[in-house]
Amino acid sequence: MKHSKMPKTISLSAIIFFLSVNAFAQNPLIMDQFTADPTARVFNGKLYVFPSHDIVPPEGEGRAEWFNMADYHVFSSEDLTNWTDHGKILDQKDVPWADPSAYSMWAPDAVSKNGKFYFYFPTRLKDAGDGEKGFSIGVAIADKPEGSYKPQPNPIKGVGGIDPNVFIDKDGQAYLYWSRGKIYGAKLKANMLELDSEIKVFEEIPQKGHIEGPFVFERNGIYYMTYPHVANNTERLEYGTSDNPMGPFTHQGVIMDESASGTWTNHHSIVNYKDQWYLFYHDNDLSPDFDKNRSIRADSLFFEENGNIKKVIPTKRGVGITSGTSKIQIDRYSAKSNYGAASVFLDRLDPFQGWKVVLNKPDAWVKYNRIDFGAEGPKNVKIRARSLSGGTIALKLAGENAQEIAEVTIQKGGNWDVFSVPVKSDINAVQDLIVQLKSGAGIEINWVQFEK
Numbered sequence: 001m002k003h004s005k006m007p008k009t010i011s012l013s014a015i016i017f018f019l020s021v022n023a024f025a026q027n028p029l030i031m032d033q034f035t036a037d038p039t040a041r042v043f044n045g046k047l048y049v050f051p052s053h054d055i056v057p058p059e060g061e062g063r064a065e066w067f068n069m070a071d072y073h074v075f076s077s078e079d080l081t082n083w084t085d086h087g088k089i090l091d092q093k094d095v096p097w098a099d100p101s102a103y104s105m106w107a108p109d110a111v112s113k114n115g116k117f118y119f120y121f122p123t124r125l126k127d128a129g130d131g132e133k134g135f136s137i138g139v140a141i142a143d144k145p146e147g148s149y150k151p152q153p154n155p156i157k158g159v160g161g162i163d164p165n166v167f168i169d170k171d172g173q174a175y176l177y178w179s180r181g182k183i184y185g186a187k188l189k190a191n192m193l194e195l196d197s198e199i200k201v202f203e204e205i206p207q208k209g210h211i212e213g214p215f216v217f218e219r220n221g222i223y224y225m226t227y228p229h230v231a232n233n234t235e236r237l238e239y240g241t242s243d244n245p246m247g248p249f250t251h252q253g254v255i256m257d258e259s260a261s262g263t264w265t266n267h268h269s270i271v272n273y274k275d276q277w278y279l280f281y282h283d284n285d286l287s288p289d290f291d292k293n294r295s296i297r298a299d300s301l302f303f304e305e306n307g308n309i310k311k312v313i314p315t316k317r318g319v320g321i322t323s324g325t326s327k328i329q330i331d332r333y334s335a336k337s338n339y340g341a342a343s344v345f346l347d348r349l350d351p352f353q354g355w356k357v358v359l360n361k362p363d364a365w366v367k368y369n370r371i372d373f374g375a376e377g378p379k380n381v382k383i384r385a386r387s388l389s390g391g392t393i394a395l396k397l398a399g400e401n402a403q404e405i406a407e408v409t410i411q412k413g414g415n416w417d418v419f420s421v422p423v424k425s426d427i428n429a430v431q432d433l434i435v436q437l438k439s440g441a442g443i444e445i446n447w448v449q450f451e452k
Helices: 012-021
Strands: 036-043 046-052 071-077 084-091 109-113 116-124 135-142 162-168 174-179 183-187 215-219 222-229 236-242 250-256 269-273 276-283 295-301 341-345 355-359 365-372 380-386 391-397 404-410 417-422 430-440 443-451
Touching: 036 109, 036 269, 036 276, 036 295, 046 109, 084 116, 084 135, 109 162, 116 162, 135 162, 162 215, 174 215, 215 269, 250 276, 355 365, 355 430, 380 391, 380 404, 391 443, 404 417, 430 443
Parallel strands: none
Antiparallel strands: 036 046, 046 071, 071 084, 109 116, 116 135, 162 174, 174 183, 215 222, 222 236, 236 250, 269 276, 276 295, 341 355, 355 443, 365 430, 380 417, 380 443, 391 404, 391 430
16 A cells, blocks of 8 residues: 655755644654654653654564564653654664564653653664564663663663553562553662563453553552453453552553454553643544554543542544644534534645544534633634635534634635634633534535634
8 A cells, every 4th residue: 555755855944844834732742754652751740752653664674564673753742732743762773672673662660760851762673573572671771851861882681572662660660561461560669770670561451352551540548550452353441450550459440442444453641731631542543444554642631539530532523722824624523513514634644734624514513622712812813725616604602602703705716725703702712613604515524713
């Protein structure tokens, strides 16, 4: 099959364009490359995400129909809306003990201790056999979260497998967890580079079906062991709880069901940022025909009073608050009508361009939550749209009265154009927006933007 690729060389202006347009609040979070297996961490008051990096390998290298990862990037945000790509932090060719052509830089993790940042990653050993037995876990160290990271000369002794996760308890004791058919764990020494206990196999975790990707965290004295598990057809996210970071863990339930897209993998992390918990995970948004090229997502996560995790329902809208003066990608809607509303690629051959909303039935609508109109409301609104036969779009504030704030006539033709009209009434603060087809047979919308 044909895969879209980014250009090999990118100008400074193009980089600025990608950072401002292609890394944003909606799902998926990153729009200029494939990303997977996101570990989210809070360092110095900012949220960092360390994902793996799916790529289409150069011809003749890697495995065309499998996962191919040659390096890692790190992304950061202070508002979960505007994301910065800090670039490549580690390449398979930089690791002394690794096979430099394995394309196996799989799911990583990163933690901070004693003023240093430790990046844990799995990859295939030189001259290793097939399967997870050929993997080990290494560590790279940096002085700041975005790197640069220097890999250690050897992997962690005694550890074979993938999906490293490090949990540091309140007493400062660090634990390493990983997987290889089952989930394993051990204490780490203070240097964060060596095991400091016997390796435990978590046999109490459900054993039927493929299991991997452990992620452990603590909340209110409860330790949560979370993991992807193929209980039926594809991976869903499950968890167990304990009063000890080494268990035993009691199975509690499902955090997220199997992907509706049929993507075989899911891999995640859970983080508290500014008093809200979030689930970071992945799906195949930008590669619907090939689930080895994935994209990271985030949605809010909540707990029951007894500490159980409420099931997370994936959304296009994602997290964060969108500025009304930005180009609002309403194709990442929070809700839509049961008829006549859909989100489709702008260009099926280049998914990195994103999506458009198609409204083709009378009164069909989409709703986009959490738009910040500011203290002083906008005066005008612009819509990039097109329609073969023409029609009218109504913009409304979500609420009991569904107040109409603008009506935009889209001229017939079929070419993309930007249509601008005044906003009818004063609006401010954070509001939810409804975009509705008021008349016409069909209109496609790329974005909506308000002007002060």
